[in-house]
Amino acid sequence: MDFQSLKLFLDITQTRSFIRTAEKNHMSASTLSRHIQRMEQEIGQPLFLRDNRQVILTEAGERFSHFAEQTWGEWQQIQRHFSPDQTELEGELKLFCSVTASYSHLPRILAKFRKRYPKIEIKLSTGDPAKALYSVQSLQSDISLAGKPENLPNNIIFHYIDDIQLSLIAPRVACTATQLLQQTPIDWQNMPFILPVDGPARKRIDHWFKLQKIKEPKIYATVEGHEAIVPMVALGCGVAMIPDVVVQQSPVANQISRIQLDKPIEAFELGICVQQRRLQEPIIHAFWALLSDLN
Numbered sequence: 001m002d003f004q005s006l007k008l009f010l011d012i013t014q015t016r017s018f019i020r021t022a023e024k025n026h027m028s029a030s031t032l033s034r035h036i037q038r039m040e041q042e043i044g045q046p047l048f049l050r051d052n053r054q055v056i057l058t059e060a061g062e063r064f065s066h067f068a069e070q071t072w073g074e075w076q077q078i079q080r081h082f083s084p085d086q087t088e089l090e091g092e093l094k095l096f097c098s099v100t101a102s103y104s105h106l107p108r109i110l111a112k113f114r115k116r117y118p119k120i121e122i123k124l125s126t127g128d129p130a131k132a133l134y135s136v137q138s139l140q141s142d143i144s145l146a147g148k149p150e151n152l153p154n155n156i157i158f159h160y161i162d163d164i165q166l167s168l169i170a171p172r173v174a175c176t177a178t179q180l181l182q183q184t185p186i187d188w189q190n191m192p193f194i195l196p197v198d199g200p201a202r203k204r205i206d207h208w209f210k211l212q213k214i215k216e217p218k219i220y221a222t223v224e225g226h227e228a229i230v231p232m233v234a235l236g237c238g239v240a241m242i243p244d245v246v247v248q249q250s251p252v253a254n255q256i257s258r259i260q261l262d263k264p265i266e267a268f269e270l271g272i273c274v275q276q277r278r279l280q281e282p283i284i285h286a287f288w289a290l291l292s293d294l295n
Contacts, residue, residue, distance in 0.1 A: 092283075148270075155277065161270050173234075230246060
């Protein structure tokens with residue numbers, strides 16, 4: 001049994017998908033299946049049960065996964081111990097973050113990382129911050145910048161970077177939203193809201209609705225990510241509760257107004273997420289160690 005097969009086995013336990021694991025490791029699904037079949041022949045037990053919809057570990061697979069994690073971790077430690085100076089690390093690191101984070105928080109981190117490890121290639125993907133945690137769990141990325149969820153999965157560790165404040169923003173053009181904001185008290189029940197689909201910001205907005213006793217808010221639209229929400233507000237489509245950093249970086253920031261709230265929206269923590277077991281991999285370990293130097 002070789003170390004590559006152990007790594008492939010561990011990847012499948014995380015992605016629960018032969019296809020995604022094969023893509024991640026740049027091989028065909030049939031080649032991956034042959035690796036697993038050889039392992040199963042050596043062990044004498046099936047490791048996975050799979051159909052067209054899901055892949056699950058057998059009882060033997062569950063027991064073997066503990067051995068595989070320990071063995072793979074020890075192999076990574078030996079590699080680091082006998083490797084040349086860490087500045088010579090080579091390979092790629094896949095990062096995921098929101099568009100805003102790519103120019104608000106990531107540049108300082110990457111500038112220092114690239115200076116220390118110039119031979120490591122950064123593969124950056126941007127998208128909806130609500131998908132950041134899943135991106136790491138599914139191995140689509142090695143590391144992601146993510147808002148800390150209320151319940152952090154046991155296999156994920158989180159390194160705090162910043163507190164993200166949220167504000168209620170409103171259009172400056174004449175529209176339904178601006179008319180409602182001029183009322184006393186404000187008729188929040190009929191206010192058109194533009195909301196993110198999911199994520200830490202959405203959780204805090206939903207909590208604010210409960211505090212205001214708004215059982216069924218009037219939702220104009222739900223949008224993936226935050227960046228597209230600001231221009232929708234500027235155009236008079238409704239109001240939104242949005243991270244301040246997104247507003248500050250928006251090209252239409254001068255076309256919206258911040259509204260003072262009697263009950264402020266709770267901030268959330270922004271940080272780096274990674275699968276705990278993957279900290280044993282040299283490149284990810286190097287990135288994680290660098291984070292401590294930035295504090």
